[in-house]
Amino acid sequence: MKGQFYAKDEAAMLEFGQVLFTAMQAQGVVFLQGDLGLGKTTLCRGVIWAAGHKGAVKSPTYTLVEPYEFASSVIYHFDLYRLADPEELEYLGIRDYFSSSMLSLIEWPDKGKGCLPVADIEIELSIKELGRLLTYRSGTEKGALAVVQIEQLLAAVVK
Numbered sequence: 001m002k003g004q005f006y007a008k009d010e011a012a013m014l015e016f017g018q019v020l021f022t023a024m025q026a027q028g029v030v031f032l033q034g035d036l037g038l039g040k041t042t043l044c045r046g047v048i049w050a051a052g053h054k055g056a057v058k059s060p061t062y063t064l065v066e067p068y069e070f071a072s073s074v075i076y077h078f079d080l081y082r083l084a085d086p087e088e089l090e091y092l093g094i095r096d097y098f099s100s101s102m103l104s105l106i107e108w109p110d111k112g113k114g115c116l117p118v119a120d121i122e123i124e125l126s127i128k129e130l131g132r133l134l135t136y137r138s139g140t141e142k143g144a145l146a147v148v149q150i151e152q153l154l155a156a157v158v159k
């Protein structure tokens, strides 16, 4: 399953993050593909704010991962840009991050190739006009259900 969404500005990006959070039901693995400055962290901020976090959300460039804990869920925000070797993820205790009911948002997933689980949804960001084009596709059955949900939620938002 796949689809596209045009986020004309930062606000639309945050809105898509909210839709994504709802569609994923606070659980699963999301890959964010796209160069520096394309809006990956902005999208993560939308997801994390939708979960109820009030403060800043920055790329965890040096720590590689930032946890956000909520009453009944956890979101892990990864930025693997500075990861030299996917094996380093083992030292982070990476398996613990994907074991149960948590949502993982992963910027630069290619840097962790071979040491990451299959993404439920992969989102590719590209520049379009003044905004960003988001192309998303599912990689699992859960992801396929989420894509259907995204389409429905977007249809309701956009009108």
Ligand code: ADP
Residues within 6 Å of the ligand: 007, 008, 009, 010, 012, 013, 034, 035, 036, 037, 038, 039, 040, 041, 042, 043, 059, 107, 130, 131, 132
């Ligand atoms: P990345 O994490 O991919 O490096 P950021 O999320 O840090 O990118 O965003 C980089 C810049 O892009 C920010 O200045 C942000 O405001 C801007 N931006 C994010 N989403 C959009 C959008 N849909 N349209 C235009 N600008 C955007």
Ligand code: MG
Residues within 6 Å of the ligand: 040, 041, 059, 079, 107
């Ligand atoms: Mg970033």
